[in-house]
Structures are given as structure tokens and as C-alpha cells.
Amino acid sequence: MNPLDWVVLIGSMVGIAVYGLWRTRGRRSLTTYLKGDQDMRWLAIGVSVMATQASAITFISTPGQGFQDGLGFVQNYFGMPLALIIIAAFFLPIYRRLNVYTAYEFLGRRFDSKTRLLGAALFLLQRGLNAGITIYAPAIILSTVMGWRLDLTIILSGLLVILYTVTGGSQAVTLTQKYQMGIILGGMVAAFVILLVKLPANLGDAFTIAGSFHKMQAVDFSLDIHRRYTFWSGMFGGIFLMLAYFGTDQSQVQRYISGSSLRASRLGLMFNAVLKIPMQFFILLLGVLIFVFYQFEPAPVFFNEVAWQQARHDSGDKFRSLEQQFVSVEAEKLQLIRTWLDAKHAGDRNAEAAARAQAVAAHERSDEVRAEARAALQAADPRAKTNDADYVFIIFILHYLPHGLIGLLIAAFFAAALASKAAELNALGSTTTVDFYRHIVKRTASDAHYVTASKWFTLFWGLVAISFALFASMTENLIQAANILGSLFYGVMLGLFLVAFFLRWIGGMAVFWGALAAEALVLALHFSHAISYLWYNPIGCAACVVISILLQAASRSKFKARETGDA
Amino acid sequence: MNPPPAVEPPVPESEDTGFPGIRTWRGLYVFVFGSFVLWVVMLFALTMIFS
Numbered sequence: 065m066n067p068l069d070w071v072v073l074i075g076s077m078v079g080i081a082v083y084g085l086w087r088t089r090g091r092r093s094l095t096t097y098l099k100g101d102q103d104m105r106w107l108a109i110g111v112s113v114m115a116t117q118a119s120a121i122t123f124i125s126t127p128g129q130g131f132q133d134g135l136g137f138v139q140n141y142f143g144m145p146l147a148l149i150i151i152a153a154f155f156l157p158i159y160r161r162l163n164v165y166t167a168y169e170f171l172g173r174r175f176d177s178k179t180r181l182l183g184a185a186l187f188l189l190q191r192g193l194n195a196g197i198t199i200y201a202p203a204i205i206l207s208t209v210m211g212w213r214l215d216l217t218i219i220l221s222g223l224l225v226i227l228y229t230v231t232g233g234s235q236a237v238t239l240t241q242k243y244q245m246g247i248i249l250g251g252m253v254a255a256f257v258i259l260l261v262k263l264p265a266n267l268g269d270a271f272t273i274a275g276s277f278h279k280m281q282a283v284d285f286s287l288d289i290h291r292r293y294t295f296w297s298g299m300f301g302g303i304f305l306m307l308a309y310f311g312t313d314q315s316q317v318q319r320y321i322s323g324s325s326l327r328a329s330r331l332g333l334m335f336n337a338v339l340k341i342p343m344q345f346f347i348l349l350l351g352v353l354i355f356v357f358y359q360f361e362p363a364p365v366f367f368n369e370v371a372w373q374q375a376r377h378d379s380g381d382k383f384r385s386l387e388q389q390f391v392s393v394e395a396e397k398l399q400l401i402r403t404w405l406d407a408k409h410a411g412d413r414n415a416e417a418a419a420r421a422q423a424v425a426a427h428e429r430s431d432e433v434r435a436e437a438r439a440a441l442q443a444a445d446p447r448a449k450t451n452d453a454d455y456v457f458i459i460f461i462l463h464y465l466p467h468g469l470i471g472l473l474i475a476a477f478f479a480a481a482l483a484s485k486a487a488e489l490n491a492l493g494s495t496t497t498v499d500f501y502r503h504i505v506k507r508t509a510s511d512a513h514y515v516t517a518s519k520w521f522t523l524f525w526g527l528v529a530i531s532f533a534l535f536a537s538m539t540e541n542l543i544q545a546a547n548i549l550g551s552l553f554y555g556v557m558l559g560l561f562l563v564a565f566f567l568r569w570i571g572g573m574a575v576f577w578g579a580l581a582a583e584a585l586v587l588a589l590h591f592s593h594a595i596s597y598l599w600y601n602p603i604g605c606a607a608c609v610v611i612s613i614l615l616q617a618a619s620r621s622k623f624k625a626r627e628t629g630d631a
Numbered sequence: 632m633n634p635p636p637a638v639e640p641p642v643p644e645s646e647d648t649g650f651p652g653i654r655t656w657r658g659l660y661v662f663v664f665g666s667f668v669l670w671v672v673m674l675f676a677l678t679m680i681f682s
Binding site for chain 1: 645647648650651656659660663664666667670671674675678680681682
């Protein structure tokens with residue numbers, strides 16, 4: 065990064081944070097601190113919901129996912145439009161009518177205190193752990209770019225977001241998200257355009273190459289439940305995941321209940337229902353096109369260059385040999401791709417098919433060398449993370465984008481991290497204050513007292529997130545880790561809310577024990593590695609609903625039997 | 632386990648959407664779902680052509 069990049073990065077990040085702090089100075093009302101002034105228009109709500117969901121992980125890791133596995137991950141979002149329609153039609157009017165601060169207050173009014181606390185506790189557990197992941201992602205960028213220590217980077221970025229979230233509350237979060245989203249979209253569009261300009265092949269040829277290397281399978285109708293991303297898992301698993309996330313996760317509920325009207329909140333949700341799939345598609349396509357780009361330009365054998373260079377320095381010969389093998393097989397592959405494209409343009413079908421088959425075989429050899437490189441890295445350092453997909457986009461940016469744009473892209477990642485992190489901390493602080501502190505510890509106090517308590521709880525959760533980010537071992541691609549963690553709790557949480565909204569004859573005791581039993585089932589499935597994680601959501605939800613129904617029915621039978629016996 | 636207190640039904644869907652050309656919420660939801668179906672069809676076509 066040169067001085068221009070630093071000006072863009074620091075200017076945009078500090079400028080937005082200072083603006084948020086200045087606009088929200090002196091807020092002492094609990095309602096304003098937790099829900100803003102409730103004057104947000106639909107576009108602000110829509111952008112805030114989008115910025116909360118799209119963390120730095122989305123923009124760093126998703127292109128890497130596209131590079132590695134192709135477009136298939138887009139199916140993960142297929143359940144989202146329908147889920148948002150259900151929330152807009154059924155959940156939202158009730159939240160607004162009851163004028164709740166948190167989604168779990170609704171559980172308390174519908175069932176009882178312990179069910180409210182269970183819902184809030186599941187949220188705090190899931191979101192508190194996840195907060196560690198969202199803080200870890202930007203730390204990777206900064207530590208890679210600047211050669212900083214990862215732990216210091218986590219602490220510094222964590223403290224920055226804590227500062228303006230604690231001070232400004234919900235309104236500061238929404239205000240800053242608007243400008244942060246502008247930086248993010250500007251950066252991503254700029255990266256996409258630059259990539260298209262630099263791509264050595266035209267778009268048709270690029271898609272042909274990507275397709276032959278299995279990167280263009282966006283929709284897979286396979287019924288195999290062991291496949292992680294299919295149309296069916298995206299629709300059925302995804303709809304439960306999205307219903308749970310948008311309908312019951314306070315970090316999202318807090319965003320859209322702050323709308324100026326029911327109409328503004330609904331339109332904000334529909335904005336996301338229409339735009340999320342195209343947005344994810346283009347981010348994945350960016351990764352696929354980076355993959356094609358690296359078929360023509362020299363690619364590193366392992367994209368986490370810092371880890372590679374470190375291991376290479378310690379045990380050089382093996383690593384240098386792997387690099388030479390990789391360069392050799394990549395050069396051979398490039399030659400075959402050129403022959404293939406020449407044959408395609410000349411209309412020679414036989415030569416095209418032959419060169420294509422040879423290029424695919426060369427690509428498989430290239431993948432084998434990469435696998436060997438990962439194994440060598442693991443042997444040299446057992447703690448080294450061998451999944452380098454998260455580094456693909458960053459390395460592309462640093463090596464091929466012009467100065468100024470590098471700063472803008474790093475600012476975009478940083479903005480995304482701050483936007484989602486701020487919403488999470490705000491929600492964690494609100495839930496702890498409203499559902500635990502005000503509900504159990506101190507039932508009557510002034511607004512100023514609760515605002516102060518909320519600030520302390522937000523600070524506490526910020527420090528918890530930093531601790532998890534420091535000590536968590538990120539074993540998989542980051543975005544998958546975040547989704548897996550969410551799926552462990554979201555299904556049961558959704559079950560609780562579906563019973564609350566639609567099964568009005570079921571009481572608090574039945575749903576409380578039903579939810580606990582369902583959560584035990586989901587955890588057992590997870591540790592047995594039996595099925596793809598997306599299925600945890602429908603299974604957890606269905607188990608919660610069915611067990612609640614059975615418990616309620618059993619309780620009524622028992623009650624009737626006792627009445628008959630008494631008679 | 633006692634029966635729970637009743638929850639009021641949601642507010643009526645009478646509010647105008649304010650969306651150009653679509654006045655009812657049901658119409659807006661159909662539009663949103665239609666745009667989703669269109670995306671799936673386009674992605675499936677992309678898969679079929681290039682895979």
C-alpha cells in the first residue's frame with residue numbers, strides 16, 4: 065500500500081466513524097439508543113439490513129469460494145426471498161404492534177419468562193460466538209497486507225468498532241452503515257470492472273474455460289443430502305436458515321423495527337429479497353473470473369503467501385521443488401488452453417475437444433501439486449491452515465489493482481466488518497440489557513441508567529468477540545464456518561417463533577422443553593457428522609415444533625385423565 | 632401447562648405499498664417471488680450452457 069491507499073483507507077473509515085459519533089452525540093433515551101429515532105426510510109432500512117448480513121467475510125471469502133468451488137454457493141441464498149416475504153407478511157406487523165425492543169420480548173408476552181430467556185440465551189450464545197468470526201476476517205486482511213501480528217490486528221480492529229457502537233448506539237450503527245455500504249459497493253464494482261478489463265479472454269471464452277473446470281454449476285438439482293449446496297438444500301435448508309436469521313436474530317430485527325412505518329420496514333426487507341441473490345452471484349462470479357484470470361497469469365501455488373514463505377524459509381528444498389512443478393504444469397496448461405481456444409475460434413470441433421480434454425487433465429495435475437503443497441505446509445507446520453481460499457481475492461487485489469483502488473478495496477472490507485460487527489454488538493448489548501438486566505436484575509430505573517448498562521454490556525460483548533477471535537481455530541473457509549455456527553442454533557430458535565406465531569394453543573412449558581430437546585438433537589447430529597449443516601435448520605425447527613405439540617397434547621391428556629379420575 | 636394468552640391477529644393489509652405500479656402487498660410479494668424464479672431460470676440456463 066502506498067500513501068494514496070492509506071489516505072483512502074484511513075480517510076473513509078475514520079470519517080464515517082466520526083460522522084456517526086457526531087450525529088448521535090448526547091443520546092440519553094433508551095428508545096433512541098436501542099431503536100434509533102424510528103424515522104428510517106425504506107432505503108436506509110434495506111441498506112442497513114444488507115450491511116448487517118454482508119460482513120467482511122462475504123466480500124473476502126465469497127470470491128475465494130467462487131475461485132475454489134464455482135458458483136454453487138449461490139444456492140445457499142435461494143430460501144431468502146420467500147423467507148423475507150413470510151417475515152414481512154406475518155412477523156413484522158406483530159413486532160411493530162407490540163412495540164418491542166427485542167424479538168425475545170415477544171416470546172415473553174406470548175409464552176412466559178423462561179421461554180423468553182431461552183430464546184435470548186440461544187441468541188447470545190450463537191451471536192456471541194459468531195462475533196468472533198466476523199472480527200477475525202478483517203484481521204486476516206490487515207495482518208496479510210501490513211505484516212502485522214494477527215492478535216494485535218484483531219484487538220485494534222475490535223476496539224475501533226466497540227468505540228463508536230458503544231457511544232452512538234443503534235442510530236450510529238444505521239447511519240454509518242449507509243456510507244460503509246457505499247464504500248463496499250464502490251470497491252466491489254471497481255474490482256469487477258478492472259478484472260474484466262485485465263481478463264486475457266473474452267467473456268464467452270472465460271465462461272467456457274470456467275465451465276470445463278467445473279466452476280459454472282450454479283444450480284444442482286441432485287437429491288444427494290451429503291452434497292453441501294444443492295437447489296433443494298438451498299430452498300428448504302436455506303428458507304429455514306433465512307427465516308431464523310432475519311425473523312428471530314436480534315441483530316436483524318433491531319435493524320428493520322427501526323423503520324418510520326410498517327411500510328418502510330417491509331419495503332426494506334423486499335429490497336433485500338430482490339437484490340441479495342444477484343449480489344451474491346456477482347461476488348461469486350468475480351471469484352470464478354479470478355480463477356480464469358489465473359489460467360493466463362502466474363498464480364501462487366498457495367495463496368496465503370505469508371504462511372508459504374515462512375514454511376519455505378524453514379524447509380526450502382521441498383517447497384522450491386513444488387513451486388517448480390507447479391510452474392511447469394501451469395505453463396503446459398496455458399499452452400493447452402491457448403490451443404483449445406484457437407481450435408474453438410477456428411471451428412475445429414475435434415481439435416477443440418482434444419485440447420480441452422488435455423487442458424482438463426493438466427488442470428487436475430495442477431490441483432494435485434496444490435494438494436501436495438498443502439500437505440507439505442501441514443507437515444512443516446501442523447498448525448498451518450491449509451485452506452487458502454480466503455486469500456485469493458486479497459492477493460489478486462494487491463498484485464493487480466492500481467494504487468488508490470487497493471486502499472478503496474481494503475476500506476471496503478474494513479467497512480463491511482465494522483458494519484456487521486456494529487449491528488451484532490448493538491444487538492448483543494440490547495438483548496442483555498432488555499431481556500436479562502431489566503427483566504431480572506433491575507426492573508425499575510431511569511432511561512439513563514439502562515443506556516449506561518447497555519453501553520457496558522456492548523463493551524463486554526465486544527471484548528468477548530475479541531477473545532473468541534484470538535483463540536478460535538478457523539478450520540474451514542470463513543463463510544462456511546459462520547453458516548455452520550448459525551445453523552446449530554437457528555433451527556430451534558425458529559421453531560420457538562413459529563410455535564409462537566402460528567400454534568396458539570401451545571403453552572410455554574411445552575415449547576420450552578421441546579426447544580431444549582430439539583437443540584440436543586441438532587448438536588448430536590452435528591457431532592456425528594451425519595448430514596450437511598444446512599439440514600440442521602429444518603430438522604431443529606421441525607423437532608422443536610413436533611416435540612412441543614406432543615408435550616402439549618400429553619399435558620392435556622394428563623389434565624383430562626386427572627379431571628376424569630377426580631370425577 | 633395452561634393454555635397461553637391469545638395473541639392478536641396481525642394488522643390489516645390495507646396500507647398502500649408506495650411501489651410504482653404495484654398497490655397491494657400481495658402483488659408486491661408476487662413480484663418479488665417472480666424475480667427470484669427468473670434468477671433461478673437464468674442461473675440454470677448458465678449451468679446448462681457452460682457445464
